[in-house]
Amino acid sequence: xxxxxxxxxxxxSHLAHRYFLYSPPNIAxxxxxxxxxxxxxGSLPQVPSQNVFMGLPLELMPEEARVLVERGVAYIVDDVxxxxxxxEKLKTADGAERRREYMRLLRDVGRKDAEEVMRKKEEVRRGxxxxxxxxxxxxxxxxxxxVGAEQRVEGGDAQDVDDGTELFSQRSGSVASRPSIPTExxxxxxxxxxxxxxxxxxxxxxxSTSPAAIPVxxxxxxxxxxxxxxxxxxxxxxxxxxxxxxPGDPLRFHSHFLSRGVKWN
Amino acid sequence: MADIDEDAVPPSxxxxxxxxxxxxxxxxxxxxNLLNAGSQHKLPKRGExxxxxxxxxxxxxxxxxxxxxxxxxxxxxxxxRGKNRTKAILDYGGxxxxxxxxxxRHFMTMGRWTGGQIxxxxxxxxxxxxxxxxxxxxxxxxxxxxxxxxxxxxxxxVPMSLQxxxxxxxxxxxxxxxxxxxxxxxxxAHLKRLGYIVIRAGIAQxxxxxxxPPARTTSLFSxxxxxxxxxxxxSLEKRGIAGPLVSPGLxxxxxxxxxxxxxxxxNKMLDxxxxxxxxxxxxxxxxxxxxxxxxxxxxxxxxxxxxxxxxTFHVYKPSSNYSKRSPPPPDYQIAVMSxxxxxxxxxxxLSSLLASTPYAPPPESMPLYQRLKKGxxxxxxxxxxxxxxxxxxxxxxxxxxxxxxxxxxxxGPPFKRSGGRKGRHRAAKPTGxxxx
Numbered sequence: 001x002x003x004x005x006x007x008x009x010x011x012x013s014h015l016a017h018r019y020f021l022y023s024p025p026n027i028a029x030x031x032x033x034x035x036x037x038x039x040x041x042g043s044l045p046q047v048p049s050q051n052v053f054m055g056l057p058l059e060l061m062p063e064e065a066r067v068l069v070e071r072g073v074a075y076i077v078d079d080v081x082x083x084x085x086x087x088e089k090l091k092t093a094d095g096a097e098r099r100r101e102y103m104r105l106l107r108d109v110g111r112k113d114a115e116e117v118m119r120k121k122e123e124v125r126r127g128x129x130x131x132x133x134x135x136x137x138x139x140x141x142x143x144x145x146x147v148g149a150e151q152r153v154e155g156g157d158a159q160d161v162d163d164g165t166e167l168f169s170q171r172s173g174s175v176a177s178r179p180s181i182p183t184e185x186x187x188x189x190x191x192x193x194x195x196x197x198x199x200x201x202x203x204x205x206x207x208s209t210s211p212a213a214i215p216v217x218x219x220x221x222x223x224x225x226x227x228x229x230x231x232x233x234x235x236x237x238x239x240x241x242x243x244x245x246x247p248g249d250p251l252r253f254h255s256h257f258l259s260r261g262v263k264w265n
Numbered sequence: 266m267a268d269i270d271e272d273a274v275p276p277s278x279x280x281x282x283x284x285x286x287x288x289x290x291x292x293x294x295x296x297x298n299l300l301n302a303g304s305q306h307k308l309p310k311r312g313e314x315x316x317x318x319x320x321x322x323x324x325x326x327x328x329x330x331x332x333x334x335x336x337x338x339x340x341x342x343x344x345x346r347g348k349n350r351t352k353a354i355l356d357y358g359g360x361x362x363x364x365x366x367x368x369x370r371h372f373m374t375m376g377r378w379t380g381g382q383i384x385x386x387x388x389x390x391x392x393x394x395x396x397x398x399x400x401x402x403x404x405x406x407x408x409x410x411x412x413x414x415x416x417x418x419x420x421x422x423v424p425m426s427l428q429x430x431x432x433x434x435x436x437x438x439x440x441x442x443x444x445x446x447x448x449x450x451x452x453x454a455h456l457k458r459l460g461y462i463v464i465r466a467g468i469a470q471x472x473x474x475x476x477x478p479p480a481r482t483t484s485l486f487s488x489x490x491x492x493x494x495x496x497x498x499x500s501l502e503k504r505g506i507a508g509p510l511v512s513p514g515l516x517x518x519x520x521x522x523x524x525x526x527x528x529x530x531x532n533k534m535l536d537x538x539x540x541x542x543x544x545x546x547x548x549x550x551x552x553x554x555x556x557x558x559x560x561x562x563x564x565x566x567x568x569x570x571x572x573x574x575x576x577t578f579h580v581y582k583p584s585s586n587y588s589k590r591s592p593p594p595p596d597y598q599i600a601v602m603s604x605x606x607x608x609x610x611x612x613x614x615l616s617s618l619l620a621s622t623p624y625a626p627p628p629e630s631m632p633l634y635q636r637l638k639k640g641x642x643x644x645x646x647x648x649x650x651x652x653x654x655x656x657x658x659x660x661x662x663x664x665x666x667x668x669x670x671x672x673x674x675x676x677g678p679p680f681k682r683s684g685g686r687k688g689r690h691r692a693a694k695p696t697g698x699x700x701x
Contacts, residue, residue, distance in 0.1 A: 013428060013431075013432070015431060015432055015435060015436045015447075016435050016436055016439060016446065016447050017447075018447050018651075020428075020431065022426075022427065022428045024336045024339040024340045025336070027336070027339065028332060028335070028336045031332060032332070039651055039652040039653060040339075040652075041451060041454075041652035042395050042427070042454075043392070043395045043396040043454060043458060044296075044338065044341075045341055045343050045395070045396055045397030046296075046338065046341055047296070048396035048397065048398075048458065049458055049459075049460065050458060051455060051458050051459065053293065053296050053338065055338070055339060055341075055395075056339055056427060057427065057428070057431065059651055059652040061651050079428065079431070079432040079436055080432050080436035080437055082432075083429055083432045083433065083436075083437075084437075087407060087408055090408055099408070099423065102423070103423065106424065109342060110344070113342070113344045113346075114346075117346065187344045187345060187346050187347070188344070188345040188350055188352075188400050188424065189342060189343065189344055189345075189424060190342075190343040190344075190345070190394060190397065190400055190401070190424050190425070190426065190427065191342070191343075191424065191426040191427070192342070192343070192426060192427045192428065193426055193427070193428050194426045194428040194429045194432075195428075197423075197426075198428075198429065217605065235650045235651040235652075235653055236650075237604040237648065237650030237651075237653065237655060238650065238653060238655045247316075247317040247318060248315075248317065248318040248328070249328055249331075249332070251292055251293070251328060251331040251332060251335065252292075252314060252315055252324070252327065252328040252331060253314055253315055253316065253317060253318065254314050254315070254316055256317070
């Protein structure tokens with residue numbers, strides 16, 4: 001029901017006999033419509049020193065990759081070959097244009113981030129200045145109530161306050177008039193996915209749409225059966241089984257049972 | 266995931282209540298709490314989960330919120346701002362990365378100096394890139410940047426994406442002499458995130474621990490142990506092959522208080538009824554492990570056993586005063602295994618793996634059960650199943666020499682001995698705290 005801006009089939013990166021996904025929309029799409037959740041294995045750059053919330057990449061079990069390829073919603077990309085070949089292609093004249101385009105894209109993201117950072121800084125400074133002004137106003141008020149004692153000192157204080165406010169208005173004026181950031185400033189980006197620079201279409205030599213090319217363990221029929229019945233499956237080695245079966249998205253639901261494939265014949 | 270060791274666990278809220286949040290799928294809506302808290306030790310509370318889908322609007326909307334929060338968290342872009350940026354150039358041939366100006370605390374324990382630069386091993390480069398601390402660039406000769414887009418003197422290199430880093434450091438490195446496997450990286454990153462210092466075994470040669478136990482003549486302990494076993498053999502001969510195990514007589518001694526005490530009064534030991542009943546030869550971990558059993562199919566003329574396990578990582582506690590130049594003996598040694606490609610290790614595999622670890626007998630002051638758990642040698646097996654790591658300790662425990670049959674009487678108040686009745690007898694060899 002929710003619009004997923006996903007172009008099918010989805011590329012699954014194949015690397016060292018493992019299967020990975022790098023694109024958050026694709027991951028969300030597979031969770032919603034194909035009850036495939038995978039395991040997040042990377043560090044989350046926002047909070048890198050913990051193991052509770054994990055980040056990209058998302059690793060798929062070979063069983064999951066195979067189910068998705070069988071359904072025709074995904075295809076396998078040999079990531080090593082794709083990057084090797086991509087590097088060669090980028091050396092051509094056509095590649096140079098793509099490269100420039102890619103860099104422009106990254107710089108745009110970096111510039112937006114720089115603007116965002118500047119804007120936040122400005123907000124913080126403005127907030128601090130306002131607080132300072134308020135504090136001074138309160139101080140002034142307090143001093144005003146405290147009339148009796150030292151007229152002279154109080155007068156000096158008032159002078160100070162005047163200076164302060166003047167300074168403040170001057171500053172805020174200059175902030176307002178100054179262009180918020182120099183246009184050339186941008187931050188450096190480490191993109192998550194190699195797309196669009198190293199994109200590989202399903203028709204490419206590095207890609208494969210054949211499910212038989214994905215080696216799966218003997219427990220695959222069990223996996224396919226449970227998956228077809230709508231279960232979300234997690235790898236279950238730590239519980240001594242093949243798969244932990246969840247009745248719905250494990251984000252929301254407790255696991256119902258553990259399952260173990262036993263070879264027949 | 267089992268904890269590596271009780272004393273290495275970072276401080277958690279309540280002792281005793283062991284809830285490992287990393288064991289389950291987390292509700293990403295709670296990540297915001299973590300981000301705002303600003304403290305690493307404050308872990309989010311376990312989210313409430315439902316039993317099964319009940320098709321209510323409420324449930325659907327909560328699930329949708331969780332999914333949206335997750336997608337949002339995953340969509341974060343790694344940005345290197347101003348002075349915080351550490352730049353590295355990919356070493357494509359050697360599959361590592363060179364850092365020119367390391368000014369990050371990470372480089373206290375990572376990388377090595379080569380010719381005025383720091384060279385990062387693939388796991389180090391990938392880990393730093395993944396956590397957003399390193400900006401790795403493609404080498405300009407491999408993938409030139411956008412010339413002339415910047416002013417003169419500006420760099421024109423292309424940044425590596427996370428995806429490219431995985432495919433280069435793990436995928437392309439497979440042809441190298443010491444490739445980084447995905448299993449190794451999963452374990453490496455997991456331990457690094459916990460704060461441990463992790464070094465690939467064999468890269469920095471550790472001088473400290475020797476693999477052979479101290480010479481037997483110099484050790485009073487082993488001397489006595491040997492003497493004891495000799496006299497036990499003598500007593501066995503005395504009673505004859507067919508004779509009664511316990512010859513008629515008066516027996517009053519049911520054991521002494523501590524192993525050392527027992528050994529120094531070894532003559533009395535002969536009277537010990539338990540000792541006389543012991544007829545099965547047992548393993549002694551204080552002996553040199555030269556006589557490790559080899560599997561019958563193993564031919565010494567052939568190449569080494571492809572299934573042989575080896576130490577993958579040396580691990581140091583975060584608090585240790587680790588120095589890159591002269592690394593101390595490691596706190597833990599980890600062997601990485603793949604759950605999908607290997608089976609439960611055989612005794613032969615485990616024995617030869619343990620033989621490659623330094624001999625470190627448990628200190629005398631340690632309580633009996635801890636001594637058994639630690640063993641005379643120990644190694645941690647990290648078993649990786651599709652990115653999920655379980656840790657198991659395997660140790661060479663001296664069940665025979667520790668004297669587990671004698672109750673640890675003088676080690677504490679009589680009714681407060683730790684674990685005597687609480688089922689810790691379950692500790693089998695190899696002891697392990699198992700995947701929980």
